[in-house]
Amino acid sequence: MDFSSKLLENAVNEMSQLPGIGKRTALRLVLHILKQPERQTEDLSNALMKLRNSVQFCKKCHNISDTELCEICSNPKRDASLVCVVEDIRDVMAIENTGQYRGLYHVLGGKISPIEGMGPQDLTISSLVHKVKQGEVKELILALSSTMEGDTTNFYIFKQLEGTGVKTSTIARGIAVGDELEYADEVTLGRSILNRVPFEGSFNNN
Amino acid sequence: MDFSSKLLENAVNEMSQLPGIGKRTALRLVLHILKQPERQTEDLSNALMKLRNSVQFCKKCHNISDTELCEICSNPKRDASLVCVVEDIRDVMAIENTGQYRGLYHVLGGKISPIEGMGPQDLTISSLVHKVKQGEVKELILALSSTMEGDTTNFYIFKQLEGTGVKTSTIARGIAVGDELEYADEVTLGRSILNRVPFEGSFNNN
CATH class of the missing domain: 3.40.1360.10 (Dna Topoisomerase Vi A Subunit; Chain: A, domain 2)
Known part of the structure; x- marks a missing residue:
């Protein structure tokens, strides 16, 4: 892609580093940003930088x-x-x-x-x-x-x-609630039969 | 969505303002950013801010x-x-x-x-x-x-x-080069017949 502006090219290149975002999508996103008030770009940039610089992980569970x-x-x-x-x-x-x-x-x-x-x-x-x-x-x-x-x-x-x-x-692995048996894959259906639960027990969690 | 961190929530909210990016995709993107080196977040933020602040439009063609x-x-x-x-x-x-x-x-x-x-x-x-x-x-x-x-x-x-x-x-509107007639929509096919070009003239652009 040939861009008429280096600034635009940089922004598109950085944006397209994100997973699942190609050059075309990145260009669409960047052009959208350009049409929004400056405030929104600032908020996005600041939110990302603040998260990256101040992020903490719980010392017990690492969340x-x-x-x-x-x-x-x-x-x-x-x-x-x-x-x-x-x-x-x-x-x-x-x-x-x-x-x-x-x-x-x-x-x-x-x-x-x-x-x-x-x-x-x-x-x-x-x-x-x-x-x-x-x-x-x-x-x-x-x-x-x-x-x-x-x-x-x-x-x-x-x-x-x-x-x-x-x-x-x-x-537990098994058929999802609301799913129909005929569309389930064999491995899941097989496991859900092997690991069957007593009929009374199946209501415990509701 | 309940987030365990306000910083994370802010970043996800700002990211999901972009067109075609919902909360889930935004969370995926933000978690990806967190796993990358800090440098990358800085580059993205800076590229967006620089573009937004310094963008110019050509005074003649407005590009x-x-x-x-x-x-x-x-x-x-x-x-x-x-x-x-x-x-x-x-x-x-x-x-x-x-x-x-x-x-x-x-x-x-x-x-x-x-x-x-x-x-x-x-x-x-x-x-x-x-x-x-x-x-x-x-x-x-x-x-x-x-x-x-x-x-x-x-x-x-x-x-x-x-x-x-x-x-x-x-x-000119017409059938795309390489397309098969049977799959073209009626309006396009109709226009390409009405606006037919002399056979010799059709090679002009190659």
Whole structure:
């Protein structure tokens, strides 16, 4: 792309560094910004810079937080003996939205993925092991996505915790509520039959 | 969405002001930014602010430019008697990419669209009329998109220029090169038959 302005070209190039945003989309976004009041560009720039410079991670669960200890970890009504291990803040938000979970979280910051160069040392696994060894945690719920990387990470954590006596579980896999059986994939349907629950028990969470 | 951090929430809210970017996409983009080196966030913020604060528009064609007169308008090899009227800089870039056009441009900055609150006074139409009345322009090519708004704008410009004696044309509409007839829409196919060109003449541009 040949731009008539270096300033425009720079802005488009920087914008197109974002994932899923190509040069054309970046140009559309930048031209939109140019049509808006200057105030909006300032707000966007400042919000990004402030976040990048002042972002903190909760020292206990490693979630993004504005304080040293996040709201969930510092809430005395939360059950500190139950810890749910997730990949990132989006999973915390998703689980919080269900309103079904009263324990704490542990944010790994990713999954073990040799292809993306993510090893166990890039995640907060050692902090998790340390937390478990201190004895407060009774049950660990592994809630990573069920991909090759997620399974690898689950297994690695499981191995690291051997001998600590902590109870480890994973979230249930099965047919989504409201889904029709005929459209479910075989693996999910197979697992949901193997891991069937007593009929009375299936209402527990509602 | 409930965020664990006000800084994160602000950044996501500002990001989701951009067109086509919802809250979820904004969160994905912001979390990506957080994982990149600080330098990258600075570069993005600075590029946007610099563009917004220092952007200039060519005083002749109103295209985005770093100088008072853009590269195209100040190029003596360009034919100043031929002016192509387009909507925005993306159209200029598209036409420049063809390598077929040696005239100048006039960037309107949009189309007449009552629904979006865009009237003739929001566009650079009066500047175009002024330019034509000064006499240097011999032919005007109207290259707006062929929508209701584009047609309205074309007609408005045509009316404004009545009596100036300038030759006005629109770009040819027809079947795209490489397209198959059976998949073309009726309006386009109809126009391409009505506006057929002599067989010898069809090679002129190659």
